[in-house]
Amino acid sequence: MLKLAVFVSGRGSNLKSIVDSIETGKLNAIVLAVISNKSDAPALSFAKDKSILTFVVSSNNNQEAISFFDLSQKLIELEIDLIVLAGFLKKIPDDFVELFENRIINIHPALLPSFGGKGMYGLNVHKAVFDSSAKLSGATVHFVNQNYDEGKIIAQKCVDISDVKTPEEIADRVLNIEHLLLPEVIQFFAEGKVKIINQRVVIE
Ligand code: GRF
Numbered sequence: 483m484l485k486l487a488v489f490v491s492g493r494g495s496n497l498k499s500i501v502d503s504i505e506t507g508k509l510n511a512i513v514l515a516v517i518s519n520k521s522d523a524p525a526l527s528f529a530k531d532k533s534i535l536t537f538v539v540s541s542n543n544n545q546e547a548i549s550f551f552d553l554s555q556k557l558i559e560l561e562i563d564l565i566v567l568a569g570f571l572k573k574i575p576d577d578f579v580e581l582f583e584n585r586i587i588n589i590h591p592a593l594l595p596s597f598g599g600k601g602m603y604g605l606n607v608h609k610a611v612f613d614s615s616a617k618l619s620g621a622t623v624h625f626v627n628q629n630y631d632e633g634k635i636i637a638q639k640c641v642d643i644s645d646v647k648t649p650e651e652i653a654d655r656v657l658n659i660e661h662l663l664l665p666e667v668i669q670f671f672a673e674g675k676v677k678i679i680n681q682r683v684v685i686e
Pocket of ligand 1: 490491492493496497525568569570589591604660
């Protein structure tokens with residue numbers, strides 16, 4: 483069974499979709515830890531209600547939080563197979579990324595490589611997509627490297643937005659497909675189907 487650590491900063495609907503998929507038998511994994519940079523994130527309360535181990539992490543000597551280095555040691559002790567960033571808004575330090583190379587994935591609410599990078603999170607993304615007049619948007623799951631939203635793309639799903647009237651409508655449609663895509667991709671990892679061949683990620 484694939485052992486997961488999920489990083490969150492906010493409401494945690496993607497965390498819920500992972501836990502739901504596990505509980506309904508669609509995903510052969512276990513969430514062993516939920517980590518947040520915000521001690522009051524609703525996603526952390528959800529994890530506690532589910533009796534999942536939680537940690538608050540910080541890069542700036544915050545007394546109530548642990549450092550990324552200490553967190554990395556905990557995740558090694560827990561033998562975590564895959565780290566899932568599901569709405570985690572802090573940059574992951576480079577040495578942490580290196581330590582877990584090709585074992586950290588992120589979900590982004592647009593079709594990368596467009597509409598990504600620093601500052602492109604939450605409604606900012608959907609506003610940029612709306613203003614571009616793009617007719618399709620979607621969700622992307624990608625490996626995390628040292629640069630925001632630039633790691634190799636693992637899987638994407640798109641959604642028709644040709645008739646939307648507001649960025650919020652785009653956000654709703656994209657979130658629905660995020661909840662399908664992320665558990666699906668994690669299941670590919672659980673089945674050992676995610677490979678990097680000739681610099682491309684393939685599922686086979
Ligand atoms: C999602 O749109 C995700 O793509 C992005 O942050 C949002 C998190 O939402 N990275 P939630 O906390 O999972 O509800």
